[in-house]
Amino acid sequence: MLRKRTSRVKSAGAGLAAGVVLGLAAGLFLRSDKGEKLRKDVGDKAKLLQKQLIARAELIEDLSEEAYDDLIDQVLGTYAKGKAIAKEELPVLRRELRKQWKVVKKYLDARG
Secondary structure, eight states, X not given: OHHHHHHHHHHHHHHHHHHHHHHHHHHHHHHSHHHHHHHHHHHHHHHHHHHHHHHHHTTSSXXXXXXXXXXXXXXXXXXXXXXXXXXXXXXXXXHHHHXXXXXXXXXXXXXX
């Protein structure tokens, strides 16, 4: 029993260490000139996509967070097919757009 537990602890520790290394590498990349450009591009694209999401969301009477996530996937899918968004940008854009759920909901509720 002790052997299994030790094995799980080692596996968890290795996973944590790998996560830390990947996080540091990503942080260093995003601080580079190329990373800075990527962040700006992603931010600009997120703003454009947010406008499209709101336009589509206004057509849904009672928008839930799940429906909003589905809209994000639809909009990103459309842009990914047209290759206007690089595959590397998709997860970052999806994360940024999902962070805006409360802001979008508040905006839509205020519009009535």
